[in-house]
Amino acid sequence: MIELEGLTKRFPGAAAPAVDALSLEVGAGEICVLIGPSGCGKTTLMRIVGGLETASAGRVLINGKPVTGPDRQKGMVFQSYSSFPWLNVIDNIRFGLKFRDDLDEAEKEQRARHYLELVGLKGFETYYVNRISGGMRQRLAIARTLAAGPDVLLMDEPFGALDAQNRDFLQAQLDVIQRSEQKTIVFVTHDVEEAVFLADRIFIFSARPAHILQEVRVTDYLPPERNLETKDSETFFKLRNQILGITRAQALRTEQIMMGATPGQ
Numbered sequence: 001m002i003e004l005e006g007l008t009k010r011f012p013g014a015a016a017p018a019v020d021a022l023s024l025e026v027g028a029g030e031i032c033v034l035i036g037p038s039g040c041g042k043t044t045l046m047r048i049v050g051g052l053e054t055a056s057a058g059r060v061l062i063n064g065k066p067v068t069g070p071d072r073q074k075g076m077v078f079q080s081y082s083s084f085p086w087l088n089v090i091d092n093i094r095f096g097l098k099f100r101d102d103l104d105e106a107e108k109e110q111r112a113r114h115y116l117e118l119v120g121l122k123g124f125e126t127y128y129v130n131r132i133s134g135g136m137r138q139r140l141a142i143a144r145t146l147a148a149g150p151d152v153l154l155m156d157e158p159f160g161a162l163d164a165q166n167r168d169f170l171q172a173q174l175d176v177i178q179r180s181e182q183k184t185i186v187f188v189t190h191d192v193e194e195a196v197f198l199a200d201r202i203f204i205f206s207a208r209p210a211h212i213l214q215e216v217r218v219t220d221y222l223p224p225e226r227n228l229e230t231k232d233s234e235t236f237f238k239l240r241n242q243i244l245g246i247t248r249a250q251a252l253r254t255e256q257i258m259m260g261a262t263p264g265q
Contacts, residue, residue, distance in 0.1 A: 001184045002026040002049065002152065006058035009044050018044045020209035021058070031178060031185040033195040035243070036205025036213075037250045042188045043156055045210065049186060050076050050154050062152060072099065075150030079157040082141050083129040090116060090125040092140055096147035115143040118177060135166030139173065146181060155187045159194065171197055172228055179225065192244045196236060197226060204243065207250050214246060 004024050010017040018041040026032045034042045047053040049060050051069040060067040062074070083092050093115055097108040116122055119139040129137055138158055145153065159167045171194060178185065189195050195202050202216040221239050222230060230236055 001028040001030075001063060002186065003061040003064075004045075004049070004058070005061070007045070007048065007055050007060065008057040009041070009048060009053065010056045017056070017209045019048075019055075020211055022211055023058075024203060024212060024215075026184060026186060028184055029182045030200045031187060031198055033187045033189060033199035033202045034205060035189055035192065035195045035202060035247060036210065037207055037247065038190065040205045040208050040250070041210030042205060046076075046154055046156050046186065046188055049152075050074050052076075072148055073150055074152045074154060075145035075148055076154045076156070077138075077141050077145050077158045079160045083137050083144075085129050088126050088128050089121055089132070089140055092129070093143050093147050096144035100149060111147055115147045118146070118180060119143040120173065133166070135162055135170060138162065138166075138170060142174075142177070146177070146183075151184060153183045153185045155185060157188055157190065160190070167194070168228055174198060175226055192240055192247060193231065196222070196240050196243065197231060200224065202243065204246050205250070213250070216243060 002025065004022060007019055007022045008017050009019040022045070024032075034045065036042055044053060048055050049067065051067050051071065051074065067074075084095060087095065090112060093112045094108065096115075097103065097111060100108060103111070116125065119142055121136065121139055121143065124132060124136065129140070132140070142158070159170050162170065174185075175198065177183075187195075187198060189198075196218060199216075199218045202218060203212050204214045204216065205211070206213045216239070218239070221235050222233075
């Protein structure tokens with residue numbers, strides 16, 4: 001579904017590229033999680049895949065076609081709540097369908113109601129976003145993005161600002177949504193536990209410039225369908241600690257690079 005071929009991104013004046021000759025593939029229906037130290041280029045990579053940034057070299061293909069900019073094929077969910085405060089919950093979801101000229105009004109309404117229920121917001125249709133919690137706002141953002149009908153869902157630390165209870169709930173909810181919708185998902189997080197719980201595969205990134213240190217096929221260790229009890233298993237605990245050791249070493253490497261940088265680098 002997604003192919004990255006020799007992807008490089010260098011920002012003007014930077015001492016080193018943010019991403020350097022990076023290649024990877026994501027299969028249709030997979031959840032692939034990108035994890036690595038802060039500033040290693042994960043978000044830059046995500047923005048290139050989404051068509052919001054242009055690569056300095058290499059290319060991104062989705063379904064064999066080069067990415068040249070944002071389009072309906074790709075949906076993005078960010079850490080910040082991206083709801084429209086002047087619209088209520090159901091109208092926010094309807095907004096995701098605004099440009100679906102392949103659907104009539106009845107079909108749009110059916111889809112809006114479907115995604116409202118899928119993310120657990122039934123009963124809150126008429127609430128405005130200032131009256132719902134942060135976790136509910138993030139569920140709303142996911143519902144609106146799914147309603148637009150993307151093939152690929154790009155999620156950049158979408159649960160990073162939530163408390164632990166909401167985070168656990170939304171991780172489990174995303175697993176339910178994935179089983180229902182079978183989207184191809186690329187998910188960025190700093191949270192190793194979250195990565196292990198959600199991923200089919202994890203790509204562990206190095207300190208900048210980003211390259212892949214290791215690929216972990218989580219489905220070799222854990223079942224594809226998971227619930228919160230999965231986190232209590234010995235297998236989950238061991239895999240989390242293994243990945244945590246690698247990411248901590250890279251975080252230390254990042255800190256050493258930053259401390260050794262001269263002004264202007």
